[in-house]
Amino acid sequence: xxxxxxxxxxxxxxxxxxxxxxxxxxxxxxxxxxxxxxxxxxxxxxxxxxxxxxxxxxxxxxxxxxxxxxxxxxxxxxxxxxxxxxxxxxxxxxxxxxx
Amino acid sequence: xxxxxxxxxxxxxxxxxxxxxxxxxxxxxxxxxxxxxxxxxxxxxxxxxxxxxxxxxxxxxxxxxxxxxxxxxxxxxxxxxxxxxxxxxxxxxxxxxxxxxxxxxxxxxxxxxxxxxxx
Amino acid sequence: xxxxxxxxxxxxxxxxxxxxxxxxxxxxxxxxxxxxxxxxxxxxxxxxxxxxxxxxxxxxxxxxxxxxxxxxxxxxxxxxxxxxxxxxxxxxxxxxxxxxxxxxxxxxxxxxxxxxxxxxxxxxxxxxxxxx
Numbered sequence: 001x002x003x004x005x006x007x008x009x010x011x012x013x014x015x016x017x018x019x020x021x022x023x024x025x026x027x028x029x030x031x032x033x034x035x036x037x038x039x040x041x042x043x044x045x046x047x048x049x050x051x052x053x054x055x056x057x058x059x060x061x062x063x064x065x066x067x068x069x070x071x072x073x074x075x076x077x078x079x080x081x082x083x084x085x086x087x088x089x090x091x092x093x094x095x096x097x098x099x
Numbered sequence: 100x101x102x103x104x105x106x107x108x109x110x111x112x113x114x115x116x117x118x119x120x121x122x123x124x125x126x127x128x129x130x131x132x133x134x135x136x137x138x139x140x141x142x143x144x145x146x147x148x149x150x151x152x153x154x155x156x157x158x159x160x161x162x163x164x165x166x167x168x169x170x171x172x173x174x175x176x177x178x179x180x181x182x183x184x185x186x187x188x189x190x191x192x193x194x195x196x197x198x199x200x201x202x203x204x205x206x207x208x209x210x211x212x213x214x215x216x217x218x
Numbered sequence: 219x220x221x222x223x224x225x226x227x228x229x230x231x232x233x234x235x236x237x238x239x240x241x242x243x244x245x246x247x248x249x250x251x252x253x254x255x256x257x258x259x260x261x262x263x264x265x266x267x268x269x270x271x272x273x274x275x276x277x278x279x280x281x282x283x284x285x286x287x288x289x290x291x292x293x294x295x296x297x298x299x300x301x302x303x304x305x306x307x308x309x310x311x312x313x314x315x316x317x318x319x320x321x322x323x324x325x326x327x328x329x330x331x332x333x334x335x336x337x338x339x340x341x342x343x344x345x346x347x348x349x350x
Binding site: 001013014017020021022023026093094095096097098099 | 239241242249272273311313334337338339341342344345346347349350
């Protein structure tokens with residue numbers, strides 16, 4: 001299953017709730033303001049790194065670029081473009097947006 | 100693959116409609132189809148032709164209209180959510196139509212995937 | 219008028235697992251109310267519908283709301299009508315209730331309480347997940 005998070009982890013609890021309910025082997029895609037969580041030194045970095053033991057974390061490249069955060073992405077986080085976003089949706093049997 | 104989309108926020112205030120549009124356009128470019136985009140909550144505000152952004156900004160409404168024209172995407176505005184927010188037939192941009200919530204459930208049933216963009 | 223979907227025939231008779239995820243408190247925003255409206259409509263399509271309440275979404279089910287003072291509709295009683303629409307799978311996440319000092323006795327309807335792991339498994343087996 002693909003989980004999509006779009007809010008900053010220092011503003012909302014959506015990433016935290018997502019990671020609590022993402023089963024092992026699922027994918028988590030960070031888009032829009034959620035991409036900050038995938039960057040070095042962010043408050044959520046440790047949580048994201050710990051989560052990568054069980055789930056693959058992706059971040060949307062154009063959103064990282066737009067926020068000046070592309071060079072700070074955590075090791076292990078896969079950066080995808082919109083084409084990669086579409087592939088993630090089609091490769092997984094369903095998706096949940098953590099609004 | 101058939102991918103349905105729900106947009107739950109209006110244009111400009113939130114990125115949701117931009118992300119949904121770029122996702123939809125890319126999905127179509129990659130050979131998938133986007134049979135329907137359903138606009139709900141404040142998302143109904145994406146449908147008004149009265150929108151006039153500054154010249155140097157993207158026109159969120161026109162982009163959706165063009166996607167509908169070029170690729171036959173069915174842009175459905177929820178009637179109940181629309182009426183609450185003053186969205187009626189006579190102000191709809193090209194390609195949009197007003198219909199019931201059943202169209203969202205139907206998209207969920209008939210599409211292979213349903214992706215929600217909101218806030 | 220749904221001719222764009224004509225090439226998608228075969229929808230009739232299909233039963234998918236739909237999960238509606240409620241994570242927001244009522245009244246402060248419209249998501250809870252408009253989300254409930256979708257759930258009610260979905261009943262007409264004979265799908266396998268589940269409603270999930272996590273995070274602040276559990277506040278939607280609190281007993282004894284009185285919205286007169288804020289002059290908005292009290293839709294909390296509608297949750298009790300869901301049974302009449304054959305929507306009987308209501309799930310609440312235990313961790314979300316615990317974090318808010320709530321128990322099942324505080325809720326306006328009968329629900330099934332699941333822990334995060336059980337909720338995760340339930341979510342993973344759905345065909346369509348819609349979040350408000």
